[in-house]
Amino acid sequence: MKKNNKILNVLLAVCCLGVMQPLLAANQVQGIRIWPSPDNTRVVFDLKEAADHNSFSLDKPDRLVIDLNNTSGGSELPNINGESDLIKAIRSSGDKNSMRIVLDLLKSTKANVFTLPPTAPYGHRLVIDLPNDVTEQPLPPPSIRAARDIIIAIDAGHGGEDPGSIGPSGYYEKHITLPLAKRLMDLINQQQGMKAMLVRTNDYYIHVNRRTEIARGQQADLLISIHADAFTSPQPRGASVWVLSLRRATTEVGRMLEQTERHSELLGGVAEIIKDSANERYLAQTVLDLSMNHSMTTAHQVAQQVLQELDKVAYLHKSKPQAASLGVLKAPDIPSILVEVGFISNPQEEKLLRTSSHQNKLAKAMFTAVKRYFEQSPPADSLFAQNRARQHKVNPGESLSVLAQRYNVSIADLRQHNQLSSDSIRVGQVLRIP
Structure with missing residues (x-):
């Protein structure tokens, strides 16, 4: 009987080890995605469970090493989706209980390494941000430029790891905003005296x-x-235009929009630290207040003009x-304005927003x-202002020869x-001066 008990205890121990072993290495790398942007x-490493990780950098050659505890792995990695000029290779090693990933x-x-919790359509993630210092070429100061173009910055919402809202058919908001931004940019760049630039030029997070x-x-x-x-x-549908409020939003949709943006910031990573100086604090605050009031006005x-046209x-x-x-409005x-071109959560509007014809109209x-x-x-220093200044409203007694x-x-x-068919002009008529 005692012999049977010993055998039973051994079998129970073996079974317990069999159950515990997977618990020792519950995590697993399921996918790797690379999202390059200009800077x-x-x-992103898609994981089965939340990551228990450590990381450090090495040089000669430059490497980033990430150790994943409680993660089974070896030299085989899932297929890598995407590539970057910063990364030569991604390799790994490990055993049933730990995994080391090296970015050459x-x-x-x-590097900035952090984890993100599950958010549709993604599960647990380990994220590595690798800054790529790019020297920006600033525009010359207005004082030494000729009458300048009016610059319109167009921000295609979301992107990359942040898909935005998801429609009933599974279509992502980010796949609507970028094509629409490019269409708007093309129209603006065809207009003399105006120039557009895209904040996000491709599918990446900013x-x-x-x-x-x-x-x-x-x-x-x-x-x-x-x-x-x-x-x-x-049920909700339709376009809207949003401007900055220094108070909290007064509508349920507005509160949801604020929450979504905060969520997107978390989804995208750690917020940047804004440096401030105590020097000339009160003067700086006054200037900022004046600037903010002008910007909000x-x-x-x-926004009113945009709504007037969208209504058509x-x-x-x-x-x-x-x-x-x-x-993004602050x-x-x-x-700054934020244009919601429609509700992607509305099945009919989602379908409409995906069409080229409707995007062109918007x-x-x-x-x-x-x-x-x-x-x-x-x-005041723009070509639009110069052209506006070169106008003349015809007064009594004036003729085309007098104005010439x-x-x-x-x-x-x-x-x-002025596309005139004769020399005849009328009082109150506005003429453009070449």
Whole structure:
């Protein structure tokens, strides 16, 4: 009997070891994705469970080493999706209980390694951000430039590891915002006196703070952030335009939008530290307040123009500019608006937003609105302002020959520039001076 008990105890011990062994190495690398951008490369390891990790850098040659505890692995890695000029190779080694991953780098960089919890469509992730220092070529100061173009920064919402909202068919918001941003850019760049730049040029993630920094680096006169809305039910539909509120949003959709942006910041990684100086604190605060007030006023006026044009091509969810405290709108020196082009959570609107014809209409509406605003209120040093200044409202007793002599141009040029079929003009008529 005692012999049987010994055998039973041995069998129980073996069974316990068989159960415990998988627990010792519960985690597993299931996928690797590389998201390159102009100034950063993000590497994402999709994991079965939350990562227990340590990391350190080595030089000669440059490497980043990541040790994953409680993770089974060896020299075989899942297929790697994407590539980057910063990364020469990714390799691994290990056993049933631990795994070491080595990123062979082409140059030294200060890596930022952190974990992210499951967020649809992704599970647990280990994220490595590798900054790629790029020297930006700043625009020359306005004082030494000729009449300049009006710069419009277009921010395609979300991107890369942050897909944004997901429609009923599984379509990502990020796949709507970038094509639409490119269509708007093309229209703006065809207009003399205007120039557009994309904050995000491809499918990669940019932190909210960095988006405004990129716009500021290009001395943008306006920032347009393009998004597609979503709600907990499929019924809501329509476009809306958002501006900054220094108070909390007053609508449920606005509160959800604020929460979504905070979520996107977490999804994208660690927030950047904004440095401040105590020198001239009160003067700086006064200047910032004045700048912020001007930016918010301008943004509200642009938003009204955009809604007016969107109403011609789309259903409006809200007919007036909506206010929320959103990071992408908070640049004190850049008027900023966020355009929700429709609800991706609405099945019919999701289908519509994916079509080229509707995206063209939306882009044309935004372009028409922005152009009209800056024609009415151009920056003083812009070509738009110069063209506006070269206008003349006809007064009683004035003729085409009198105006030609006054502005030192020919009658023929005046006639051609204003598409006049004769020398006849009327009081109150506005003529453009060549």
